[in-house]
Amino acid sequence: MSISLLLEMAESGDPDRVAVVDGDRRFTTSELSGLADGGAGVIAASGAQHVVYVGAGGVMQPLLIFAAARAAKPYTPINYRLSAEAIRELVDRLPDPFVIVDDRYRDMVASDDRLQTSEQFLAAARTAEPVVEFADPDDVAIVLFTSGTTSKPKAVELSHGNLTSYITGTVEYGAADPDDAALICVPPYHIAGVNAAMSNLYAGRKMVYLTNFDPGEWVRLVASEKVTTATVVPTMLDRIVRALEREPTALPSLRNLAYGGSKVGLPLVRKALELLPEVGFVNAYGLTETSSTIAVLTPEDHRTAHGNEDATIARRLGSVGQTVPGIEVEVRDDTGAVLGPGQPGELFVRGEQVSGKYTGVGSVLDEHGWFPTKDIAMLDEEGYLFITGRSDDTIIRGGENIAPAELEDVLVEHPHVHEVAVVGVPDPQWGQAIVAVVVPAEGVEPDADELREYVRTLLRGSRTPDRVVFRDELPTNATGKLLRRDIIASLHDARAEK
Structure with a gap:
């Protein structure tokens, strides 16, 4: 299954539903699908073998994900916060790229015949001859560079099969209520930013983009767009909590707030739970190599653990919850032996959504399909997963x-x-x-x-x-x-x- 089918299903379900809000611009699922077809035509006409985006996201993120998929070319969003030298080095690592860049970052990218600004690409997509080509499930759909916090960034290859397995296994098609809206402020080059575009479309949820995070603007958008769900990284959660402490604001539409990307201190989690008692909090844990989330601490888990007198249950507030459908996990010691509950070791993961494949390196899965995460973890008796850090740390x-x-x-x-x-x-x-x-x-x-x-x-x-x-x-x-x-x-x- 190609990821392009996710947009096709969203369009067939409700072509007139507003799919994307990006500042003053709004696009229905039908309009987004038409632009993706035209964008695929622009990509195909370029003769390029890879689509690269350097920019802050917004509508360009879902448009380029699906335009590249319908042109059967891999797509790579690159961290626009890097230096010009670092951006150019990453672009040069990709084969025969067609680069789309937000105008404000144009000087960060080397001049080339296969380069357009985002506005140029949007304009071209409106008039180009449509192209719709369905890639093989094993073909590479997305290539993401790791953050490089401990070593040189690696290029992770995620296939159409990896990504659709994650979406269809964890998201119910068309399950969102007609008025549901998701506020997206995670960066486009992060796996959460990629999957936000696919999962919300598939669920039938309006996507509201905040491309430059500001806690005051985040609160305003939640209220004005009647946002029902949002995803933030820990630093954003901290700033939102501080803003709400300074100026308490009711957010009656907000039903779920997911956080992840790195560890969150328990005092901050407790404070957020107390400030927003009607909100369901979700802690999502995953890696780029696993096509995003592999374990979830649900809203019910949060509320059950918070302040529980049973120390074992209360401790689960610091866990990342239990694995999502289709995912298996093992905790192993240095010899490779599988450890039991309460014993820390390295976390290994297996499932259809797990890639474990890097450009220039190939697959690092073992002979049985297990991926070594390099995370130190522990499982409790009920299968709640605790991540205690990286082995390198x-x-x-x-x-x-x-x-x-x-x-x-x-x-x-x-x-x-x-x-x-x-x-x-x-x-x-x-x-x-x-x-x-x-x-x-x-x-x-x-x-x-x-x-x-x-x-x-x-x-x-x-x-x-x-x-x-x-x-x-x-x-x-x-x-x-x-x-x-x-x-x-x-x-x-x-x-x-x-």
């Missing part, structure tokens, strides 16, 4: 393996701590020393020794941070992922300056 102090999340989960509960990241830095005596980098809560000046003692009383002495340093903010990328290597580099630079 493990601190080895005096020969003892220490997961940063173990300390972070404790420190973030201290009333003087707003955010915290724990990293390991080189140490001549212990191999690595533990450094806690803390963003203080508003209006307080935490004491480093007090925070160290707080950890010592709740964890083993070997888990006590060797140092606590304070920062105004933690470095993250646009999808909220913590940039630990930037923290380590800044600590190294600070030491070198002394």
Whole structure:
């Protein structure tokens, strides 16, 4: 099945329904489908083998996803926040590309005959000879570059089969109410941004795009467009909560708010639950290589866990929930043995939506189809999945393996701590020393020794941070992922300056 069929089904179900709201522009499913057919004609006429987009999204995201699919060419949205050099390097890694770029980023992309601005492409799509070609399910539909938080970005290849398996397995066709609307503010180059366009169309839900996130504008759009569901990354959730604390605003239409992309501190989750008691919160966990979500902590899970007197159930508020249909998971130790409940190890994932394939590398699935996520995880007795960090982030102090999340989960509960990241830095005596980098809560000046003692009383002495340093903010990328290597580099630079 080609992903282009998702738009075809949406159009056949309700051609006059408003599918996309992008600023002052509105497009019905029929109009979007017609533009995708014309856009496919523009792509086919270019002779290119790959479609690339450098821009903030909006209507260009679903249009290019489906225009590329109907031209049977892979599509790659690229992080427009990168430097011009980095953008050009990624474009050069793709074969024979046709580049569409938002006008404001035109100077970031090298000049080439196969280049159009977004407005030029839109205009051409309105008049081009339509093309509709159905790709094979095994053909590559989307190529996304990983965020490169720990290494050079890899190009992940997702097939039509991977993506349609995820959509049809987790979304009910046409199930949305006629007035349902989704607010989309995740970036187009993230897997959540790609799947937002496909899943909402398939469900029959209006998509409202906010291409430049601002918490005040987010709140305004929820109210004005009667948004019923939205997806945010943790940094966005934090800013929304702060905005609502400063100026309480009723959001009666909002039924579900999903968050994901990286770990969210439990104090923030609790505060959001209390500020928006009528909203169903969803924690979604997934990877680019798995075509998005593989586990979900449902609204019911959130409310059941929040404040529960049973410690086992209450702890699940910090989990990513249970696996979605069609997904299998295993937690393994260093020898490859499968571990039981309560035992941490590396998470392996299997299912039709799982790609595990990289351009220039090929598939990294094992002989039985399992994908190594490199995430350290644990399952409880009821199958709730807990993600404790990346294997690359493990601190080895005096020969003892220490997961940063173990300390972070404790420190973030201290009333003087707003955010915290724990990293390991080189140490001549212990191999690595533990450094806690803390963003203080508003209006307080935490004491480093007090925070160290707080950890010592709740964890083993070997888990006590060797140092606590304070920062105004933690470095993250646009999808909220913590940039630990930037923290380590800044600590190294600070030491070198002394």
